[in-house]
Amino acid sequence: MSAPDFLHQLFGLNGKVAVVIGGTGELCGAMAGGLAGAGAEVVIVGRNADKAAARLAAITAAGGKGWFHAAEATSKAELAGLRDAVLKRSGRIDIVINGAGVNSATPFFDITEEEFNRIVRVNLSSVFLGCQVFGQYLVERGEGGSIINLGSMSGVVPLSRVFTYSATKGAVHNLSLNLAREWAPHRVRVNVMVPGFFPAEQNRKVLTPDRVASIMGHTPMQRFGAARELVGATLLLASDAAGSFITGEELIVDGGYHAMTI
Numbered sequence: 001m002s003a004p005d006f007l008h009q010l011f012g013l014n015g016k017v018a019v020v021i022g023g024t025g026e027l028c029g030a031m032a033g034g035l036a037g038a039g040a041e042v043v044i045v046g047r048n049a050d051k052a053a054a055r056l057a058a059i060t061a062a063g064g065k066g067w068f069h070a071a072e073a074t075s076k077a078e079l080a081g082l083r084d085a086v087l088k089r090s091g092r093i094d095i096v097i098n099g100a101g102v103n104s105a106t107p108f109f110d111i112t113e114e115e116f117n118r119i120v121r122v123n124l125s126s127v128f129l130g131c132q133v134f135g136q137y138l139v140e141r142g143e144g145g146s147i148i149n150l151g152s153m154s155g156v157v158p159l160s161r162v163f164t165y166s167a168t169k170g171a172v173h174n175l176s177l178n179l180a181r182e183w184a185p186h187r188v189r190v191n192v193m194v195p196g197f198f199p200a201e202q203n204r205k206v207l208t209p210d211r212v213a214s215i216m217g218h219t220p221m222q223r224f225g226a227a228r229e230l231v232g233a234t235l236l237l238a239s240d241a242a243g244s245f246i247t248g249e250e251l252i253v254d255g256g257y258h259a260m261t262i
């Protein structure tokens with residue numbers, strides 16, 4: 001077998017359909033681009049049609065296939081509508097990325113219940129609902145599938161200043177591993193993508209100069225990640241061939257941040 005054939009068998013996603021919630025954003029948009037590059041039809045999900053159009057233009061320019069569906073990730077009814085729309089238009093769903101996320105660095109005593117609940121809804125309830133809606137479809141279909149939930153280093157060890165964000169991400173990790181165990185007999189794999197520090201819309205306010213200096217001091221590679229550096233890990237988790245025995249994994253992509261001690 002030639003090298004390209006071997007790689008295609010392992011990582012190729014021709015005929016697969018991927019739903020990428022948060023695909024209008026920085027990281028999941030790049031992940032969607034990677035899935036499309038490997039042959040999957042991608043459904044970009046978010047609320048910002050302009051950002052979706054830009055991402056889809058890049059995907060189609062590179063020879064990939066995809067379309068946009070606007071949905072509020074905190075609404076079970078809208079996610080069910082998304083599932084139905086994808087099944088109608090694309091015929092199947094094989095890969096789901098739950099990546100909607102917001103952040104805040106409000107000092108702990110100043111966090112209002114409104115803010116706390118809003119971040120919980122976007123970061124955690126959306127993952128819970130996405131897993132319910134799409135997990136049920138995949139389990140009942142009986143052909144396996146891959147769910148990738150966006151966790152964070154703050155879901156592994158709590159990062160300072162981002163209290164609510166860290167709490168939600170810790171819960172996302174916990175829920176993902178719980179479902180990985182539950183659905184393994186159905187060959188539905190559930191994994192957590194754990195990016196280190198990547199500049200994006202949701203963390204722009206959090207990345208103050210002192211914090212950037214602190215992050216660099218704890219990152220052996222001494223730089224931020226670029227969104228495209230999540231693509232390899234995404235394909236590993238998404239492909240039923242390459243990732244066939246990988247479930248319940250918290251796959252860290254962080255330039256060595258988690259390995260830094262002294």
Ligand SMILES: NC(=O)c1ccc[n+]([C@@H]2O[C@H](COP(=O)([O-])OP(=O)(O)OC[C@H]3O[C@@H](n4cnc5c(N)ncnc54)[C@H](OP(=O)(O)O)[C@@H]3O)[C@@H](O)[C@H]2O)c1
Nearest residue numbers: 022024025026027046047048073100101197198200201202
């Ligand atoms: N950047 C990092 O360093 C980093 C590190 C660890 C984990 N993460 C996680 O990676 C994921 C993507 O974040 P990002 O850094 O790429 O940020 P981003 O560019 O700001 O993207 C955030 C995405 O979430 C979507 N979103 C937010 N609220 C939503 C809602 N209520 N309903 C539907 N979609 C909603 C946004 O869609 P619209 O704009 O279309 O509404 C956007 O696509 C998040 O879960 C984040 O926590 C990021």
